[in-house]
Amino acid sequence: MRKGSLKLNICAVVVCFAAVPVLVAQTPKDPIPPKPPKAEVEQKPEVRYPVRRPPRAPEVPGDTVEKALAVDPQVNIKLPCISQARVTINGWNRNEIRVFIKNGSNVGFKVHETDPKSGKPVWVLISRQPAGGALSDCISGERIDIEVPFGASLVLSGRKSDTRVDSIKKISLDYAGGNVALRNISGGIVAKTYEGDVSVENSGGQITLQTSTGNIIAYGVTPGEVGDVFKATTANGRITLQKVEHRQIVASSVSGELIFNGKFLSGGIYSFKTSAGIMKLAIPQTSSCRLIASYGFGSINSEIPLKIITETVSGGGKSLNAKIGEGEATVNLTTNSGQILIIKQ
Amino acid sequence: MNDKCFEIGTIQAFLDGETTSELSFRLTGHTAECGRCASLLAEAEEENSTVFAVLEREMNTLVPTQRLWSNITVALAEQKSRVSFWEKARGYVFALFANPSLAVAASVLVVAGLFAAVWSVRTPVSDNSDLAANTQISNVGVQDPSSQQPSEFVSVVGGDPEIPTPPAKAPLQVKETNHSPEKLRKLVTNADYRPAADQPRTEYAIEYLPGEESYVRKIDDLKQNVDLRKDLILDPSARVAYERDIAVVNDAIKKMKEVVKKNPKNQAAKQVLYSSYQNKIDLLNSVVEREELMAALQ
Numbered sequence: 001m002r003k004g005s006l007k008l009n010i011c012a013v014v015v016c017f018a019a020v021p022v023l024v025a026q027t028p029k030d031p032i033p034p035k036p037p038k039a040e041v042e043q044k045p046e047v048r049y050p051v052r053r054p055p056r057a058p059e060v061p062g063d064t065v066e067k068a069l070a071v072d073p074q075v076n077i078k079l080p081c082i083s084q085a086r087v088t089i090n091g092w093n094r095n096e097i098r099v100f101i102k103n104g105s106n107v108g109f110k111v112h113e114t115d116p117k118s119g120k121p122v123w124v125l126i127s128r129q130p131a132g133g134a135l136s137d138c139i140s141g142e143r144i145d146i147e148v149p150f151g152a153s154l155v156l157s158g159r160k161s162d163t164r165v166d167s168i169k170k171i172s173l174d175y176a177g178g179n180v181a182l183r184n185i186s187g188g189i190v191a192k193t194y195e196g197d198v199s200v201e202n203s204g205g206q207i208t209l210q211t212s213t214g215n216i217i218a219y220g221v222t223p224g225e226v227g228d229v230f231k232a233t234t235a236n237g238r239i240t241l242q243k244v245e246h247r248q249i250v251a252s253s254v255s256g257e258l259i260f261n262g263k264f265l266s267g268g269i270y271s272f273k274t275s276a277g278i279m280k281l282a283i284p285q286t287s288s289c290r291l292i293a294s295y296g297f298g299s300i301n302s303e304i305p306l307k308i309i310t311e312t313v314s315g316g317g318k319s320l321n322a323k324i325g326e327g328e329a330t331v332n333l334t335t336n337s338g339q340i341l342i343i344k345q
Numbered sequence: 346m347n348d349k350c351f352e353i354g355t356i357q358a359f360l361d362g363e364t365t366s367e368l369s370f371r372l373t374g375h376t377a378e379c380g381r382c383a384s385l386l387a388e389a390e391e392e393n394s395t396v397f398a399v400l401e402r403e404m405n406t407l408v409p410t411q412r413l414w415s416n417i418t419v420a421l422a423e424q425k426s427r428v429s430f431w432e433k434a435r436g437y438v439f440a441l442f443a444n445p446s447l448a449v450a451a452s453v454l455v456v457a458g459l460f461a462a463v464w465s466v467r468t469p470v471s472d473n474s475d476l477a478a479n480t481q482i483s484n485v486g487v488q489d490p491s492s493q494q495p496s497e498f499v500s501v502v503g504g505d506p507e508i509p510t511p512p513a514k515a516p517l518q519v520k521e522t523n524h525s526p527e528k529l530r531k532l533v534t535n536a537d538y539r540p541a542a543d544q545p546r547t548e549y550a551i552e553y554l555p556g557e558e559s560y561v562r563k564i565d566d567l568k569q570n571v572d573l574r575k576d577l578i579l580d581p582s583a584r585v586a587y588e589r590d591i592a593v594v595n596d597a598i599k600k601m602k603e604v605v606k607k608n609p610k611n612q613a614a615k616q617v618l619y620s621s622y623q624n625k626i627d628l629l630n631s632v633v634e635r636e637e638l639m640a641a642l643q
Contacts, residue, residue: 192634275620294616317617
């Protein structure tokens with residue numbers, strides 16, 4: 001069997017060697033025509049997301065525009081896009097919207113809805129008036145001043161604008177960047193800016209403040225109704241809450257400090273979280289709350305005597321369950337490696 | 346008429362389109378100046394038109410005459426008779442190998458032949474050898490009844506580097522056996538061997554805490570989104586801040602996972618772990634929301 005296969009192999013080799021000279025002699029006069037290129041394998045196109053950088057607003061000095069519109073006192077106003085500008089929005093005791101833009105784009109009002117009784121606009125859009133060659137609908141200018149009725153509610157979106165809002169009913173604001181300062185807003189606030197500080201003063205209602213790389217300051221804030229929640233979130237900024245009288249407060253910072261200076265109200269639920277930042281709670285000595293603290297690799301110190309219910313001090317999983325006074329409010333404190341300080345007011 | 350005048354043959358060739366372009370140019374230039382040549386050309390053209398009109402029917406048939414066919418056939422037969430056998434064979438072989446695929450096949454055959462020759466020379470031939478007895482078996486679960494060693498399989502372990510893998514046992518290697526060919530055949534037939542693809546996959550399920558899996562999945566989804574776009578969305582300063590925060594949160598998650606792993610009943614550690622997961626989700630969400638905002642503002 002093996003011998004037979006060996007002979008067969010040798011025969012194959014001989015035949016092959018005989019074929020070699022023929023192949024060597026074979027020199028084609030005409031080169032073998034190149035094969036037509038194969039259809040290229042359809043490759044998945046590389047996922048490339050378009051650069052979503054909107055065209056910049058014209059930097060050249062534009063017009064100075066001032067326009068006004070009579071509206072309902074409870075008007076809803078929307079500014080869909082504000083490009084770079086310094087924006088000031090003030091409430092006033094007139095049922096009228098006035099827009100003043102210095103060195104910027106032309107602007108116009110678009111009435112979406114009117115009050116069936118008074119016939120006055122209750123829903124108004126303020127946007128750039130189309131012009132030849134306009135690249136964007138965003139309002140831009142060196143300065144944008146808007147006056148609205150005290151009872152107005154505003155919705156703003158923008159790229160990077162420093163904005164001050166004072167004395168209106170309600171605001172919802174969403175910016176890619178820029179500092180936001182809000183005062184005297186009674187009916188609720190939603191303010192998001194991804195690069196900038198947010199400050200709220202003397203305001204009320206349901207409040208949500210969010211920034212990525214900025215500080216949050218809230219001072220003298222009250223709930224509008226029972227159950228209104230105060231929420232403040234930042235990634236690496238500092239959160240400072242002073243005289244915030246909501247019964248539900250959620251504040252969270254990844255690496256920034258968290259400072260609370262106020263009272264824990266009876267029945268309130270407070271939740272403070274940091275990952276690596278310090279947590280300072282300045283409360284009256286007569287406070288009544290129950291502390292539930294999980295502080296991982298961090299620490300907890302209190303100037304106010306605590307009635308410890310349970311305590312775990314094992315590395316990495318430290319926790320404290322304690323009471324101050326009667327324990328009427330619930331305070332949840334969570335940190336990974338931060339320090340928790342409870343100090344007297 | 347002068348020395349530059351062309352012969353009638355040349356003029357006729359010109360009319361038949363058989364002259365070179367240079368000659369045609371010279372001829373036309375000359376006839377423009379020479380009256381005699383011009384008349385010769387005109388006469389020749391007239392003759393041509395007359396002849397072609399008469400022969401038009403014959404020429405348009407495009408069928409060679411019988412005499413032409415017979416001449417061609419005779420010439421081919423003579424040429425064939427002069428070709429020797431070797432030339433015929435050479436032509437046949439050349440035609441055969443003109444096909445590139447056949448040439449490649451022949452090359453493969455040559456290489457295979459060489460390999461077979463080398464293999465035949467190197468392999469010792471023994472008349473009493475049996476193929477089964479000489480085969481070296483490795484990594485195959487041939488269960489040897491005489492030995493009490495259990496059969497083993499090549500374990501397939503998932504590629505996740507985070508999944509702990511048990512230390513691989515040394516594979517069973519049977520270098521030589523003393524079994525009879527029949528017994529060996531029986532053993533091989535009954536061997537509980539399956540290809541790697543069919544083997545039971547050893548699953549090392551990651552043990553999640555209650556609710557942890559949903560966090561992990563959510564983070565994975567968001568991360569895929571964010572990793573693709575963060576360079577476009579975040580400017581350098583924001584990017585630095587984002588990466589720093591993510592690093593802080595990842596560190597917290599890692600540390601807390603270790604703590605929970607050591608003591609699964611530690612509720613405080615779990616709470617911090619969940620909080621860290623939530624922080625990470627918030628961070629990733631902030632990038633996504635920012636991207637959505639920028640898109641909406643276009």
